Each structure stands twice: as structure tokens, then as C-alpha cells.
Amino acid sequence: MALPGMLLLLAAAAAEAAGAPRWESLAGLRPEASEARQAGAVRELLERLVGPRAASRFSVSVNRSLAGPGGLDTYRLSSGTPPGDVVEVAGSSGVAAASGIYRYLKDFCGCHVSWSGRQLRLPERLPPVSPAVLVTSPNRFRFYQNVCTQSYSYVWWSWERWEQEIDWMALHGINMALAFTGQEAIWQRVYLSLGLNQSEINEYFTGPAFLAWNRMGNLHTWAGPPPLSWHLKQLYLQYRILERMRSLGMLTVLPAFSGHIPRGILRVFPRINATRLGSWSHFDCSYSCTYLLSPEDLMFQVIGTLFLKELIKEFGTDHVYSADTFNEMCPLSSEPAYLSKMSTAVFQSMTGADPQAVWLMQGWLFQHQPDFWKPAQVRALLQGVPLGRMVVLDLFAESKPVYPWTDSLYGQPFIWCMLHNFGGNHGLFGTAESINQGPFTARRFPNSTMVGVGLTPEGIEQNDVMYELMTDIGWRKEPVDLRRWAADYAAQRYGARNANATAAWWLLLQSVYNCSGVCVNHNHSPLVRRPSLRMNTELWYNQSAVYEAWRLLQGSAGELGGSSTFRYDLVDVARQAMQQLVSGYYWDIKQAFQGRTLSRLLTAGGVLVYDLLPDLDSLLASDERFLLGRWLESARLMAASDKEAGLYDLNARNQLTLWGPLGNILDYANKQLGGLVLDYYGVRWTLFVSTLVECLSTGTPFHQNQFNQASFQVERGFIYNGKRYSARPAGSTLTIAEKIFLKYYPKAVKHGRLGAA
Numbered sequence: 001m002a003l004p005g006m007l008l009l010l011a012a013a014a015a016e017a018a019g020a021p022r023w024e025s026l027a028g029l030r031p032e033a034s035e036a037r038q039a040g041a042v043r044e045l046l047e048r049l050v051g052p053r054a055a056s057r058f059s060v061s062v063n064r065s066l067a068g069p070g071g072l073d074t075y076r077l078s079s080g081t082p083p084g085d086v087v088e089v090a091g092s093s094g095v096a097a098a099s100g101i102y103r104y105l106k107d108f109c110g111c112h113v114s115w116s117g118r119q120l121r122l123p124e125r126l127p128p129v130s131p132a133v134l135v136t137s138p139n140r141f142r143f144y145q146n147v148c149t150q151s152y153s154y155v156w157w158s159w160e161r162w163e164q165e166i167d168w169m170a171l172h173g174i175n176m177a178l179a180f181t182g183q184e185a186i187w188q189r190v191y192l193s194l195g196l197n198q199s200e201i202n203e204y205f206t207g208p209a210f211l212a213w214n215r216m217g218n219l220h221t222w223a224g225p226p227p228l229s230w231h232l233k234q235l236y237l238q239y240r241i242l243e244r245m246r247s248l249g250m251l252t253v254l255p256a257f258s259g260h261i262p263r264g265i266l267r268v269f270p271r272i273n274a275t276r277l278g279s280w281s282h283f284d285c286s287y288s289c290t291y292l293l294s295p296e297d298l299m300f301q302v303i304g305t306l307f308l309k310e311l312i313k314e315f316g317t318d319h320v321y322s323a324d325t326f327n328e329m330c331p332l333s334s335e336p337a338y339l340s341k342m343s344t345a346v347f348q349s350m351t352g353a354d355p356q357a358v359w360l361m362q363g364w365l366f367q368h369q370p371d372f373w374k375p376a377q378v379r380a381l382l383q384g385v386p387l388g389r390m391v392v393l394d395l396f397a398e399s400k401p402v403y404p405w406t407d408s409l410y411g412q413p414f415i416w417c418m419l420h421n422f423g424g425n426h427g428l429f430g431t432a433e434s435i436n437q438g439p440f441t442a443r444r445f446p447n448s449t450m451v452g453v454g455l456t457p458e459g460i461e462q463n464d465v466m467y468e469l470m471t472d473i474g475w476r477k478e479p480v481d482l483r484r485w486a487a488d489y490a491a492q493r494y495g496a497r498n499a500n501a502t503a504a505w506w507l508l509l510q511s512v513y514n515c516s517g518v519c520v521n522h523n524h525s526p527l528v529r530r531p532s533l534r535m536n537t538e539l540w541y542n543q544s545a546v547y548e549a550w551r552l553l554q555g556s557a558g559e560l561g562g563s564s565t566f567r568y569d570l571v572d573v574a575r576q577a578m579q580q581l582v583s584g585y586y587w588d589i590k591q592a593f594q595g596r597t598l599s600r601l602l603t604a605g606g607v608l609v610y611d612l613l614p615d616l617d618s619l620l621a622s623d624e625r626f627l628l629g630r631w632l633e634s635a636r637l638m639a640a641s642d643k644e645a646g647l648y649d650l651n652a653r654n655q656l657t658l659w660g661p662l663g664n665i666l667d668y669a670n671k672q673l674g675g676l677v678l679d680y681y682g683v684r685w686t687l688f689v690s691t692l693v694e695c696l697s698t699g700t701p702f703h704q705n706q707f708n709q710a711s712f713q714v715e716r717g718f719i720y721n722g723k724r725y726s727a728r729p730a731g732s733t734l735t736i737a738e739k740i741f742l743k744y745y746p747k748a749v750k751h752g753r754l755g756a757a
Contacts, residue, residue: 025388025389026388039097049118049167073091073136095173096137112489145455162241176320202224209654222283277289281665322362328365339384363414394417416452432466432482436469503552504550511545537587554738581748621674621675631656656671
């Protein structure tokens with residue numbers, strides 16, 4: 001029988017004090033690539049980043065002996081002889097060396113690398129490093145990815161895009177990441193070997209854009225199945241992803257069996273002990289209600305071990321595996337004994353294939369269903385696995401940390417994570433003070449079992465600033481001075497110090513990027529929601545701060561307009577300002593309807609649907625990073641036939657909009673993209689305004705249910721209309737942005753008092 005949690009904590013603390021590793025299993029997790037291979041991979045990254053000529057001015061080496069206590073990543077920066085001729089970068093791993101390079105590029109050369117672009121103007125002569133810089137991260141692990149990111153962001157990626165992402169990861173210090181691509185090909189192999197036929201496997205798999213929830217047992221069938229060519233392409237991608245991550249010294253996290261099975265297993269093994277779970281998130285049992293194996297059924301170990309052995313045979317392993325049995329699904333029993341048996345069964349299916357296995361589990365379930373997951377239930381699930389053989393991602397720690405009310409996850413090591421984004425929504429958002437303080441507070445927590453920090457967004461390629469800040473913190477031992485950090489960020493991002501830009505970023509970091517309390521970045525702006533007369537327009541910040549930042553950035557366009565990252569930010573802040581204006585016009589429309597003032601309704605509604613939304617769409621369409629066509633084209637490029645292209649197009653459109661056949665999770669993954677704003681949100685708002693006008697004109701009441709039915713036809717029509725959208729931008733961003741600013745900024749100032757927190 002396991003010792004009580006507190007005794008285990010004390011025993012672990014005593015072992016650490018005596019000089020023994022706190023968790024031997026974690027101490028053994030280290031890159032298998034040789035020092036020479038890692039150094040070579042970093043040099044290749046550097047050449048991709050700055051070109052061969054500039055890369056030759058750096059000397060890169062990897063030496064494991066540089067690592068700090070417990071294997072903590074360390075890098076050293078110094079100047080060669082003579083100073084300034086060559087910059088010497090040494091790291092305890094490839095990731096540490098890459099992080100040192102990025103530190104030098106940022107702090108000494110004023111450079112910047114983000115999802116939205118790069119600013120890499122190196123000086124003719126590299127600045128010397130004097131004295132030498134030695135940095136050791138306080139975090140054993142710096143983790144990246146959410147299971148959902150695979151579908152919301154990565155689903156249509158080619159190797160070219162994956163290569164850019166892995167470079168970004170290394171530069172930003174990521175040393176542990178999920179590697180989930182291609183697993184369906186292995187599952188298909190396993191299911192066929194167990195006796196399922198192809199139709200039963202096809203019935204189980206969802207379409208590509210929804211595989212994340214198939215993997216977690218939430219969904220089956222919907223928008224699928226992926227064709228054979230999909231599995232082959234993903235398998236090929238996974239080989240390249242793993243090779244590159246491992247060559248840089250990253251630990252790759254492979255998927256494992258969580259207990260969910262296809263219905264076909266019941267035909268092959270009719271005496272199997274499996275129970276059908278309840279429905280998930282507004283889906284009926286046509287697409288949810290997955291079967292879950294009993295932890296006591298022998299087939300649990302057979303299936304789980306068979307899958308992992310096949311996976312390891314195909315891809316090798318770094319001994320870390322991810323499985324989520326109860327993600328947003330209520331367990332069959334709240335009895336601690338059952339929950340402990342379930343986690344024990346999952347873990348044993350891992351160790352049956354890999355005796356060194358460590359289970360990495362998302363801790364989302366504990367805060368998502370707090371009525372079920374009381375201390376006894378959490379403790380039972382976690383302590384069904386030996387201490388140190390599970391690492392828990394405290395997934396939403398910036399707003400709802402789990403570690404404080406679970407006595408530091410009852411002794412299991414955990415990673416403090418910034419979830420930040422849901423569904424890949426656009427919308428300026430962040431919790432700057434929370435992420436600047438939270439990891440350090442967690443490390444000081446009594447008997448803290450924190451072993452790292454992580455980024456766990458559902459979707460990426462938005463709000464670069466929050467991810468830059470969080471990855472910076474991964475290497476720091478104390479919080480940053482946010483005001484100074486903001487000034488440096490603006491200068492590095494644009495390649496020049498500009499007073500207006502600096503002031504704009506400080507305003508943003510104090511307002512829209514500094515939500516306090518429990519903050520969830522689901523974008524609930526009326527712009528991206530099905531219209532009604534009961535829409536929430538509350539904000540956590542004073543919207544006048546965004547309008548002022550907009551003015552300041554627009555005023556910097558003459559000096560900074562040549563910067564691609566500046567143009568992205570100008571569009572993004574203008575987009576946020578116009579999103580706020582939509583709320584203002586919505587209130588005008590609502591009050592006009594309730595006051596039965598037809599002329600006011602026509603004016604406000606007309607400006608919204610005939611001016612503001614088309615103008616916003618044209619601004620977004622001027623930048624390729626805000627194009628619907630880019631998302632849809634990347635989906636179609638994955639196809640090997642017209643039929644496949646049609647399937648992928650449906651997946652891509654449905655995820656952004658209805659999220660299911662009937663709008664099951666309507667607009668959850670909303671994006672503000674050129675083409676989508678005009679042809680989806682714009683058409684829906686036009687229908688809403690025209691419906692209200694007709695109601696006033698005829699004296700009939702507005703019925704939300706009737707409108708919802710009509711709106712559903714609009715939404716569904718967008719998915720199936722087959723319209724092709726350009727993946728190339730149209731027009732000059734700076735010209736369009738200036739016209740929009742001159743047209744709407746006076747209205748923004750007028751509306752600034754509305755919706756302020």
C-alpha cells in the first residue's frame with residue numbers, strides 16, 4: 001500500500017536534501033542524440049535563420065557537462081579572439097545552445113523571431129559579449145503544445161511549416177513537446193491485427209480537423225474518415241518531425257492508450273468488459289459516447305501494450321507518453337478505488353512496452369469538472385502511478401492553477417502552464433502579470449513539486465507577445481520588469497526604437513494583455529457570434545487603451561511601415577479596435593430596435609454591414625497571415641484527389657464555423673480572416689439587421705429560434721458553397737489601414753465609453 005501523500009513528499013524532500021535525485025525516472029530523461037549531432041543541428045538551424053555567411057560568425061558547441069544541478073539546461077555566450085570576430089555559443093543541449101543564440105540575437109543585435117514574422121537585421125560587426133554570459137534555466141522542462149493544437153493549428157501543415165515551428169521551439173527554449181502526428185496509421189495497423197475490418201476502423205476515426213478529440217475519446221466518425229493517403233503522409237511527416245526534434249535535444253512525447261476503443265472491438269471480443277460513456281459537448285451518440293475498457297479487463301493491457309510496442313518499433317522513444325482518459329468526460333464512478341485502478345491500468349500498459357515509461361498527463365480535467373474532481377478523487381487518480389512516473393501539466397495555471405488545492409499534485413511532479421488561447425481565436429488577450437509572477441510563486445509553494453513551465457495553447461499563431469514573454473520567463477529566476485520588457489520587445493520586433501510603438505505596447509500590456517482573476521480567452525465579441533438581442537459585450541479592460549494604442553501605431557507607420565511584423569501588429573490592433581466598434585454598433589442596433597426607432601436601426605445596421613465589416617475584411621485580406629484562403633488552400637494541398645480535397649475543405653470550414661453537423665460547438669474556433677468576415681460573419685449580421693428591420697416594419701416580434709434556423713442555413717451554406725478564396729493578399733496594408741483609421745478612429749473615441757470594465 002502506498003504511503004500517505006505527505007509522507008511521500010517528506011521522503012522525497014529528504015532524498016533530495018541528501019543529494020539523491022528527487023525523481024530518478026525524470027533524472028534519466030535526457031536527449032539521446034550525441035553532442036556532435038545536436039551541435040550540428042543547431043548550426044543548420046542558424047544557417048536557415050540568418051544565412052550561411054552570418055552563421056559562420058558563430059561558433060556552436062554542445063557539452064552536457066555544462067548542465068546545472070539535476071540536469072538543468074545551461075548556455076554560455078562569449079566572444080572569440082579578437083572580440084567581435086566570432087561569438088561563441090555553448091549549451092548543455094542543442095536546445096540550450098539555440099536558446100543562447102536567440103538571447104544573443106535579441107539582446108545584443110535587437111532581433112526577433114515569432115509566428116508572425118522575423119526581424120533579423122544583424123549589424124555588420126557582431127557586438128562583443130563582455131563579460132561572458134552564463135545562464136541556467138530553473139526549469140528542468142520547458143514544455144510545448146496542447147493535444148488540441150494538433151487540430152486547430154497543425155492539421156494541414158507541410159514539412160516546410162513544421163521545420164519553421166521546430167526552429168521556433170528550439171530558439172525559444174522548448175525541450176519537451178508532443179509528437180502526435182501519424183498515430184492513426186499505427187492504430188489502424190493495431191486494429192487490423194486485432195481482427196477489425198476497415199469499415200469498422202473508418203467508422204471510428206474522425207476527419208483530420210477533429211482528430212484531437214477522437215484521440216481523447218470525445219468524438220468518433222464525424223467528418224471522416226481520413227483516406228489512406230492521409231495516413232501515409234502523416235507517417236512520413238512524423239519521421240521528419242521526430243528526427244529534427246531529437247537532433248536538437250528535445251524530448252518527444254508520444255501518444256499512449258487511454259482506454260477508449262472502437263465499437264468494432266466488441267464484435268471481435270464479445271465478452272470484453274467495456275462501458276459506453278456519455279455524450280460530449282452537444283454531440284449525440286452518433287458521434288460521441290465512446291466505449292471505455294474496464295481497467296480490470298485483460299484486453300486493456302493487450303491493446304495498450306501492443307499499440308505502444310508498435311509505435312516504439314516505428315519511431316523509437318524518449319520514454320515520455322501522453323494519455324487522457326477523462327478529458328471533459330465524467331468517469332463511470334467517483335470511487336477512489338476505481339479511479340486509482342484506471343490510472344494504474346494506463347500506466348501499466350505503458351510500462352508493458354517500455355519499463356522506463358513516464359506518463360505526461362493534462363490536468364485540464366481537474367479544473368474543468370471541479371464538482372467531480374474533489375481531493376479524494378484527484379489523489380486516487382494521481383497516486384495510482386508511482387511518484388515521479390507521472391508528470392502533470394497544470395494546464396491553465398495562469399488563471400486556474402490546480403497545484404494550490406492539491407498540495408502540489410499530491411506529490412507528483414507538475415509543469416506550470418500558460419494555456420492562454422482557446423480554439424485558436426483571434427483577439428488580443430493575455431494575463432501578463434499572472435505569467436510574470438505565477439511560475440515563481442508555484443516554485444515557492446510549500447513542498448513544491450514543480451519541474452518546469454509550459455505553453456499549452458489550443459491554437460497558435462496569435463498574440464505573439466504572450467508567448468515571447470512566457471518563453472523568456474522559462475529561463476529566468478525572478479519576474480521581469482514588464483515596462484522595460486515591453487520597450488525591448490517593441491524595438492526587437494520592429495528593428496528600431498520608436499517612442500509611439502513603445503508607448504502602444506506598454507498600454508496594451510497594462511490593459512488587454514493584463515486580465516486578472518479567472519480569464520478565459522474565448523472570443524465572445526458579437527462580431528464572431530451568431531447575433532441575438534442578448535449578446536455579452538463586457539470587457540476585462542478599458543477599450544480606450546486599445547484605441548489609443550491603435551492611434552500610436554498608426555502614427556508610427558511612416559517610420560516602421562517597412563517592417564513585416566509592424567504591419568501584422570497594425571492589422572491586429574486595428575482588427576481589435578474594429579471588433580470593439582462592432583459592439584458599439586450592436587448596442588445602437590439593439591437600442592434602436594427596443595425603442596422602435598427604425599431610422600436609427602437602419603443607420604447603425606447599415607454602417608455595420610455595408611461599411612465596417614467590408615472595411616475590416618479588406619484590411620485582413622491585405623495581409624497573408626489573416627487570409628481564409630491560406631487556411632483552405634493548405635487543406636486542399638494535402639489532398640491526393642478531388643474527392644479528398646472536398647473532404648479536407650469541409651473539415652477546414654466546419655471547424656471554423658459550425659464545429660459539428662448542427663452547430664454543436666458553434667463558432668468555438670472563430671477566426672477573423674479576410675473572406676470569412678465578409679462571407680460568413682457579414683452575411684449573418686446582414687440577416688440579423690434585415691430581420692429586425694422587417695420586424696419593426698411589420699410590427700411582428702423577433703423570435704430568436706426562428707432566426708437561429710435561418711442563420712443555420714447561412715452558416716451551412718458557407719461550408720458547402722465551394723467558393724474558392726485567394727491565398728494571396730490584396731491591396732496595400734498601410735494604405736488601407738490609414739483610410740480605415742481616418743474613417744473610424746473618431747467613432748472609436750465616441751464609442752470608447754461603451755463596454756469598458
